[in-house]
Amino acid sequence: MKARQRNARGEGGQLREDILMAAITLIEKAGSCEGVSLRAVAKQAGIAAPSVYPHFADRDALLLAVLQKLFDELVELRTKAEEAAGSGAWERLRAGVFATVRFGLERPGHYKMLYEGRVISGLSDPKAATFGRAIQIRVVALIKDILAATPGREAEDAERLSLLLWAATHGVISLQINKPTLRWPKATTLVEELMRALIRPGAAAS
Amino acid sequence: MKARQRNARGEGGQLREDILMAAITLIEKAGSCEGVSLRAVAKQAGIAAPSVYPHFADRDALLLAVLQKLFDELVELRTKAEEAAGSGAWERLRAGVFATVRFGLERPGHYKMLYEGRVISGLSDPKAATFGRAIQIRVVALIKDILAATPGREAEDAERLSLLLWAATHGVISLQINKPTLRWPKATTLVEELMRALIRPGAAAS
DNA sequence: CCTGTAAACTTAACGGATGTAAGCTAACAT
DNA sequence: ATGTTAGCTTACATCCGTTAAGTTTACAGG
Structure with a gap:
């Protein structure tokens, strides 16, 4: 999961979509959004946990976007x-x-x-x-x-x-x-x- | 919450009911059973966390009893x-x-x-x-x-x-x-x- | 009344997971 | 070469479930 390609200069926003998709995948797998940790989402997206923060203010903001x-x-x-x-x-x-x-x-x-x-x-x-x-x-x-x-x-x-x-x-x-x-x-x-x-x-x- | 009286010799089982009640109180307060920790239940019951174990095998057993x-x-x-x-x-x-x-x-x-x-x-x-x-x-x-x-x-x-x-x-x-x-x-x-x-x-x- | 013992409960600690903050490095556009 | 962006690594403080070991208390037998 760590083989993620770094995005090109202007397309950092691409990661936002990937994070959302990762969260959506995990939420369905877990059966609900509780217990879906930010770290797990990051791992699923192939990035490190703190890399979520440039795209979402905190975990709640991510879940709200989902x-x-x-x-x-x-x-x-x-x-x-x-x-x-x-x-x-x-x-x-x-x-x-x-x-x-x-x-x-x-x-x-x-x-x-x-x-x-x-x-x-x-x-x-x-x-x-x-x-x-x-x-x-x-x-x-x-x-x-x-x-x-x-x-x-x-x-x-x-x-x-x-x-x-x-x-x-x-x-x-x-x-x-x-x-x-x-x-x-x-x-x-x-x-x-x-x-x-x-x-x-x-x-x-x- | 720490002023709990020690139970008499044969009546350790009394605590079991108290733990159940504590868990029930916290579950209603939290809105669901997720996020209700064993430690929080113990604190609500006025005991230390490990004191739950003589009465319930683990957290799942407690929740099942609830x-x-x-x-x-x-x-x-x-x-x-x-x-x-x-x-x-x-x-x-x-x-x-x-x-x-x-x-x-x-x-x-x-x-x-x-x-x-x-x-x-x-x-x-x-x-x-x-x-x-x-x-x-x-x-x-x-x-x-x-x-x-x-x-x-x-x-x-x-x-x-x-x-x-x-x-x-x-x-x-x-x-x-x-x-x-x-x-x-x-x-x-x-x-x-x-x-x-x-x-x-x-x-x-x- | 004293004392031994077993039950009731505590404190300490382990290993792990969590959300988040700071700072660093690698890559690309200019 | 340089500045900016993308993403990483490290680190923190906190919480979790659970185990091991110790301490306090209540009662039975002397």
Whole structure:
């Protein structure tokens, strides 16, 4: 791991990306960001521990950057899945939710960091709180569309339904990650049942 | 903290309880069991660090004992709540679920240890996996009763519904714990809506 | 009451890991 | 040749889990 090439004059910033990637790799391997030491990240990146400091003020700043990057990644995954799902609101919503489920099950360590991580440090919390917001906004819009097209439910609170859907989805992913010894039915199927129960009650049994 | 009285001849076992209590206190204060050091537990209990070893083989054994105790506590809380709720299956189920919600919100660190904690050590996991089982078994029975009394749903899979309910409930608690900066509606209300959507669809709007 | 002994608990210490600070060296652009 | 940048080495103070050995205390038998 020590065979790292020194970067050229203007490209010291390249290392920043490498450090982030190293941290992301280790966090997934460790299952969460706790216990991932700065030294381990440095070793994974092929550099000495103090070489992190020119790029990140301290360990918290590094973890916050990782959090940001992972959220961005999830938002993009979700966006692409929605776009690939066509134009129906229901299909788009389902595709987005499924994308999150897949993300969570394939990369449980990253998912836990995003949605089960405690406040990293006092100051960084308010910033981190806004990271996932983009998703929730689009979900509310989609649910509004679905409700508007469902006779008798036009006046229901889409915001509240989105919270319920989020909670239910997160619960399925979280339990499946944290209680892996139980035998779980297919997560996407469970989530689809929850979606139908909450948003399209008429089709509960698919 | 150093004014601890030495225990009498045969009652060294008293300290075991004190250590457990100290660990439980610190885990709640720290928000999870990671980062709670054996030395900190000892200091909280008013003893020196090595005095833990006559009572617990190592740190993992201590944490496992804490896990056991916390699960027992939650099971008892839930049992009492169900018993106080009368004889209706729906009311008993709701009371039990609400008790868990209250436990989670009042003691988020303990809840996270129970339901978001990773495997403590290789060997201890299979044992720990059975800890929460008692709850789920009773929930399935209650849901069976409810379904049997609901025309048209007698044949539905109570086991699967219990998983969905568990996931949805856990999702509400977990998100509310881990995203405390968002403004959340009352958790018990959210959970009751989920319960109605899943188990009593006819009464979705209360 | 005295005393021996075993339990309850302490202090000291080891080996290692951690985050971070200072200063140094090697490479490249000018 | 020189100045700046990239990254390294060394070092610090602190904490960790754990072991070994010693000390204090409570009680039983005389």
